[in-house]
Amino acid sequence: MSLKGVILLKNYSCGELNKRHLGTEVSLAGWVDRRRDHGGLIFIDLRDREGIVQVVFNPEVSPQCHEIASQMRSEYVIRVVGMVTARPKGTENSKLATGEIEVVIQDAEILNPSLTPPFYINEETEVDESLRLRYRYLDLRRPRMKQNLILRYRVERAIRNFLDSKGFIEVETPILIKSTPEGARDYLVPSRRHLGSFYALPQSPQQLKQLLMVAGVEKYFQLARCFRDEDTRADRQPEFTQLDLEMSFIDEEDILGLVEEMLTSLVAAVKPGVKLLTPFPRLSYTEAMENYGTDKPDLRFGMKIADLTDIAQESGFTIFESAVASGGKVKGICAPGSADYTHKQFDELNQLARGLGAGGIITISLSRAAGSRDELTMEMVRSVAAKFLTLEQIKRMASRLEANPGDLLLIIAGKPEVVNLVLGELRQEMGARLKLADPAQLAFGYIVNFPLLHWSKEMGRWEAEHHPFTMPRDEDIPLIDTAPEKVRGRHYDIVGNGYEIGGGSLRIYQAELQRKIFRLLGYKDNEIEPLFGHLLEAFSYGAPPHGGIALGIDRLVMLLAKEKTIREVIAFPKTQEATDLTFKAPSPITEEQLAELHLCLREED
RNA sequence: GGCCCCGUGGUGUAGCGGCCUAACAUGCCACCCUGUCACGGUGGAGAUCAGGGGUUCGAAUCCCCUCGGGGUCGCCA
Incomplete structure (x- = not known):
């Protein structure tokens, strides 16, 4: 990128100058990033969009310019004309891209002075965000x-x-x-x-x-x-x-393939150092919820949730038994190397879990003393549930969670939705605490096979999971009348590092099916017309099958x-x-x- | 709408009932300085401690309210 030739007040940008320009007379314009006044010599770091270059005001070259430079302050807008010169031996600055050269100034003017800025523009210090937003045009000057x-x-x-x-x-x-x-x-x-x-x-x-x-x-x-x-x-x-x-x-594959290709080439172009998972993993909505407790999992690390209900219900532990008896689940995750978590750390996790609706966390700590999972003894297990569980049951749980000596099992019992939600959050929390995610990675993944609808308690009706234009899967269309909750939509989400990055679907393109869905969502026929008539009418003039993503x-x-x-x-x-x-x-x-x-x-x- | 965190010279922080007539760094102003690059040196100015109310002999400090900023739950097809 270069501003060259665009603006008449300057014929080079500050950041582009280097040894190749030695001996060239250049005209530069920009902002005073920093001034170093030595009484005799004045150095100014001149900044424009492309970078910074040191310009030198020497009274022996131009006393007038030196006088003007002594008036210059941070963020003044100035224009200078001078000669690109090699810096004297030993005064090169390797921290600066332009550090081998400097511009000796023969002509200078202040185009516009500046008040002292309300925060540092030339330093990467934290500044109160409301101040940054109030002076956003200054904030945006920061590198x-x-x-x-x-x-x-x-x-x-x-x-x-x-x-x-x-x-x-x-x-x-x-x-x-x-x-x-x-x-x-x-x-x-x-x-x-x-x-x-x-x-x-x-x-x-x-x-x-x-x-x-x-x-x-x-x-x-x-x-x-x-x-x-x-x-x-x-x-x-x-x-x-x-x-x-x-x-x-098109069908789903066309969209998913296109977006994968686009993001892969995009990342390679703008951030070549960033690592991707290729091909993008695909999880069904159910898998995502069961294994990660969320429909937008961070796929940079494992720590998957495992179902322990069958083992737990063999135990005589009341918390497990009553959860299972009322139709609940017992599931857990394994926090590697966290067996020696302190009381305070447990409390923090417990508070997180309770805040999300769990009764609490049952932890099982596996001592490092054992050489392997098989060598564990009851003495090496620390847990309030220990006396209700056999060593064999504990080993089975550990095995299912792929836990080893030194690890900590976090177990939640309760309603299936709560168990997944809480473990999903605990997984995020422990992943962050243990720094399990590779910061150089951007883990994209697709979530597919979402339910088309969910029951809204407050509205007392079915609501679209995505939006009302999503095509149901062909084989599920008969279920619309009998079991709407079982209908799967031809909808897909794309996630990245635990964020929902996008979502899309194949759309309904037949007026009758679309009308059927609107009715299911609780719209009366006389309401559908004013709200969606334009769309239904369009579908009756040869609408092609279609789909997309955002x-x-x-x-x-x-x-x-x-x-x-x-x-x-x-x-x-x-x-x-x-x-x-x-x-x-x-x-x-x-x-x-x-x-x-x-x-x-x-x-x- | 709920919960949580933050608000002290321009900026970033310290101070968390009396030692505060509010400290430190940086920035700002003046003077000195010809090779610095976060230049250096000397001196100086700059704060109704977000605002209001209360508790107390005494409040930047404790309590309540308001305002502003942030995080989050609800919400976001």
Whole structure:
């Protein structure tokens, strides 16, 4: 990358200069990163997007420039003209890419002074995030944030190039569209021209891309902004970017294969050091829940959950017995090398487990004294359950969890969903504590065979697991009327390092089946028409079989940048309270604006 | 909506009932300094301890409320 030739005030960028430019007169412009004033000589580290170069003001070369340089301060915008010169022997700086040379200045001007910045731009110190967000334009000058912006651009460019090479076209879809009843809360935009009516910002271009398939686009993608008025998290923002993608005349394999190829080549291009699992592992939803306790497992490490119910129910241990008697399960994980966990450490884990609904954790600690699992004796086992279990039963549990002497078994008894949930969280916690995940790895994997529906207690009706347009598996279609919970959807998720990176499905393309699903979701026929009539109508004009996927770009870039939140890879993110601290948005509007929109504000109690 | 954490000169931290008239580092300002690169030296300015209320002889410190930021549960098809 180079700014060369783009801007007239400069003909080289600071970061690109090296020994090859010796003797060249260069014109540079940028920001003062740091000034070192020796009274005689003044050194300035001049920074632009491409890097830093040392420029030297020598009063013997130009007393006027030296005088101007003495006025310069951090973050002043300056322009200089000078000669690229080899640094005197012994004064080279190997820490700087441009450290073999310097620019001896013959002409200089201050283009714009700067106030002292509210935080360090030239140091990688932690700064309060609200301050960074208030002055985001300064925060983005810092090298780490600049690198994140560039990385994001490269990811998006690689995606566009890849999909272009596969015959996809990018189509823009409306931002002002229609509110939909399913899913998240909509961001709404009042219509000036239609009293009492509102547009909604898209939660995703889902229906639009399906209509593009009906339109015969066949291979569509879009780097699409999506909006959901829900509470934020480290990996969730009110607005975010999806790679939205849809294809006609395909099945699951086409999508999964395409995305795998895309991500593999993308990672190789932007982060060659990152290791992937290839081919991407595929787990059924059931396997993921049973073995990892979550539908978005971190596949960088094992520590799989194992079912111990059969062994546990042979014991005389009340906690195990009563769990099994009430239809529950007993399952566990093995924390390697954690046999000597302290009381305090147990307490922390117990608190975590209780907070998630478990009664508590039963631990079995296997002493290091044994040379192997077979050599264990009762004396080497530490557990409140020990006197209710035979040595043989303990060995069977250890064997099923692939535990060895020195390891710690964490066992949960209770309702199957709670057991999986708690062990899933304990697995994450222990994985983090024991640093089991290779930080250089990005473990993508597919989760397939999700249930199509789940029963919503609060709504008292079936809800779509993914969204109401997901195609059921052919062989499960008869179950829609008899056992909706057993219907599996042709839906797939992609996970990466424990994050849901994306999800997609094959879609329903027959109006009648779609209508049937809407009815199952509790819509009356007279409600379906105004809400989804446009889609059903489209399906009656020759809709091709189609399907697609959407990937969360923010999360993907976050993982590639090794950041902890997606805010670090978004130029102007919002706070947890969904405000923009740079603009101070949202903000009140005037009475005139309200009146024009036919709106008045309600008094709240 | 619930729970948890944080808020002290510009920035990052220390102080956690009296030793605080608030410390340290850095930044900032002035002066000195021709080979530094986190330059160095000398001197200086800079804080109603987020805001409000309470407890106490006495509060940066303990309690309550509010505001702001973060994490998380709910929520996010």
